[in-house]
Amino acid sequence: MPHLDINNLSCSYGSQPVLDGLSLSVEKGQVVSLIGGSGSGKSTLLRVIMGLTQPTGGSISIGEQAVDYGSAASVRAAREKIAIVFQQYNLFNNMSVLRNVMVTPTRVQKRDERKVRDEAMTLLSKVGLKDKANVYPAQLSGGQQQRVAISRALALQPQILLLDEITSALDPELVGEVLDSVRQLARDGMTMLLVSHEMRFVREVSDQVAMMDKGRIVEMAPPEQLFTQPQQPRTQAFMQKVAWH
Amino acid sequence: MLPLSVQLHQLFTGFTFTFLLQAALSTLALAVAGCSCGLLVGLVVACLRRSRTLYLLPLRMVLVVFVELMRRIPFLVTLFLTLFVLQALGTNLSFFSIALIAVCLIATAYLAEIFRAGFDSVPQPQIDAAKTLNFSPLQILFTVMLPQSWKVVLPPAFSFMVSFIKDTALASQLGVVELTFAGKILITRGYSAFLIYGLVMLVYFALSWPLSLLGAWLEQCTQRAFNPTADAMPAGTTPITPALPNPALLDRR
Numbered sequence: 185m186p187h188l189d190i191n192n193l194s195c196s197y198g199s200q201p202v203l204d205g206l207s208l209s210v211e212k213g214q215v216v217s218l219i220g221g222s223g224s225g226k227s228t229l230l231r232v233i234m235g236l237t238q239p240t241g242g243s244i245s246i247g248e249q250a251v252d253y254g255s256a257a258s259v260r261a262a263r264e265k266i267a268i269v270f271q272q273y274n275l276f277n278n279m280s281v282l283r284n285v286m287v288t289p290t291r292v293q294k295r296d297e298r299k300v301r302d303e304a305m306t307l308l309s310k311v312g313l314k315d316k317a318n319v320y321p322a323q324l325s326g327g328q329q330q331r332v333a334i335s336r337a338l339a340l341q342p343q344i345l346l347l348d349e350i351t352s353a354l355d356p357e358l359v360g361e362v363l364d365s366v367r368q369l370a371r372d373g374m375t376m377l378l379v380s381h382e383m384r385f386v387r388e389v390s391d392q393v394a395m396m397d398k399g400r401i402v403e404m405a406p407p408e409q410l411f412t413q414p415q416q417p418r419t420q421a422f423m424q425k426v427a428w429h
Numbered sequence: 430m431l432p433l434s435v436q437l438h439q440l441f442t443g444f445t446f447t448f449l450l451q452a453a454l455s456t457l458a459l460a461v462a463g464c465s466c467g468l469l470v471g472l473v474v475a476c477l478r479r480s481r482t483l484y485l486l487p488l489r490m491v492l493v494v495f496v497e498l499m500r501r502i503p504f505l506v507t508l509f510l511t512l513f514v515l516q517a518l519g520t521n522l523s524f525f526s527i528a529l530i531a532v533c534l535i536a537t538a539y540l541a542e543i544f545r546a547g548f549d550s551v552p553q554p555q556i557d558a559a560k561t562l563n564f565s566p567l568q569i570l571f572t573v574m575l576p577q578s579w580k581v582v583l584p585p586a587f588s589f590m591v592s593f594i595k596d597t598a599l600a601s602q603l604g605v606v607e608l609t610f611a612g613k614i615l616i617t618r619g620y621s622a623f624l625i626y627g628l629v630m631l632v633y634f635a636l637s638w639p640l641s642l643l644g645a646w647l648e649q650c651t652q653r654a655f656n657p658t659a660d661a662m663p664a665g666t667t668p669i670t671p672a673l674p675n676p677a678l679l680d681r682r
């Protein structure tokens with residue numbers, strides 16, 4: 185049984201279809217990477233999974249539980265299991281780093297403040313930011329903010345993590361530190377669906393790589409196969425472009 | 430006209446003093462009622478205008494019309510409209526109550542608009558992040574949107590409220606004996622215009638100055654939250670000062 189199962193999903197902005205009967209499944213503990221050109225609908229897919237954008241058709245299940253995006257309770261239940269990290273970090277500007285990590289477990293999940301604080305500090309030291317706990321996001325570099333955002337997502341103790349181009353807004357020398365945090369998560373067996381343009385990283389960390397184009401998955405295969413012997417013309421063209429970068 | 434010493438003596442004794450004091454209290458009551466109602470209901474109106482629930486659509490339309498209309502007609506007209514509408518409805522309210530209602534309507538419209546601009550200044554991704562973390566609408570409002578709007582809301586809100594204190598003088602047009610009207614009455618009773626208007630000025634100043642101070646203090650508090658002082662930061666970090674909006678540009682009235 186897949187951990188995250190997406191079936192024939194559609195979504196459109198106005199009359200323009202953005203997701204067009206997309207199907208994809210992620211097994212428990214697997215890392216699946218989405219690659220594809222800009223505007224192919226990768227972010228939209230993650231937004232639909234998180235209940236930020238309404239799908240127009242199809243279904244999504246988490247484990248055995250189908251998510252009903254018309255029902256607030258069902259979306260809440262889904263968000264308890266899935267966390268997302270955005271390209272632009274989206275840390276709360278008005279809260280310190282520690283507060284950003286603690287606010288959801290204490291306020292939303294109503295867990296014990298002292299215990300959450302310990303966990304938050306552990307998460308922050310894992311990403312090397314223990315000494316920045318009382319600093320505000322505006323005072324951190326992009327890479328540091330992104331690692332805080334990962335800690336904030338993990339503080340929810342999610343089963344599945346979605347990562348949307350989390351290194352795209354970073355200066356090249358800061359990319360490594362963020363990817364290291366993701367590698368560690370992959371080793372720990374976190375189920376992940378990630379969007380990335382860091383091809384070397386995708387190749388190294390993924391169990392499956394899915395090529396997306398015009399709101400569909402055109403090809404999905406283990407990284408070695410997809411990168412060395414792409415079957416579809418669209419994937420071949422994409423790989424050629426990437427290889428030149 | 431009486432000699433100044435006699436005027437002064439009479440002014441601060443017995444009836445005249447109570448008369449002025451009561452007038453000042455009327456002004457204060459109108460201002461406090463207007464501002465508190467405006468802040469509370471204005472906040473609610475601004476929140477409702479943001480909701481996307483379908484069955485609230487008619488209410489949202491009414492609120493948009495209310496806010497846009499109220500901000501475009503002179504206070505005086507609102508005052509008389511309130512009077513005539515309430516009279517047409519057959520209510521038997523005192524002029525003071527009618528002025529009170531009008532003042533609340535005006536402040537609500539203006540402050541709702543100020544809150545709306547503040548909410549619009551919060552980047553949508555901040556709200557998206559809160560949603561994916563399962564924040565309830567009220568939690569989004571109180572832990573994300575309001576704290577991030579203060580720096581946009583406070584300057585125009587306090588500038589509105591400070592000028593609103595003096596605008597309550599228009600209630601005199603309904604015969605409500607507030608500060609300005611009381612001054613006029615005393616002058617017709619033979620007091621020196623200089624003396625009375627000087628005094629009236631002082632009282633207006635005394636009413637609004639603490640409000641200005643409170644506003645300045647709150648602005649400072651909210652800026653500090655985003656902009657902690659250098660000594661509060663561990664060594665080695667460079668403070669990046671978020672660009673603060675120019676208050677003059679934010680005062681959209």
Ligand SMILES: Nc1ncnc2c1ncn2[C@@H]1O[C@H](COP(=O)(O)OP(=O)(O)O)[C@@H](O)[C@H]1O
Nearest residue numbers: 197198202220221222223224225226227228229
């Ligand atoms: N809020 C929106 N309103 C209208 N169109 C949108 C919106 N967001 C994205 N789109 C369109 O949807 C398509 C897919 O966008 P996106 O999912 O962000 O692509 P990707 O993340 O793969 O670059 C694009 O053509 C984009 O212009």
Ligand SMILES: [Mg+2]
Nearest residue numbers: 226227228349
């Ligand atoms: Mg994208």
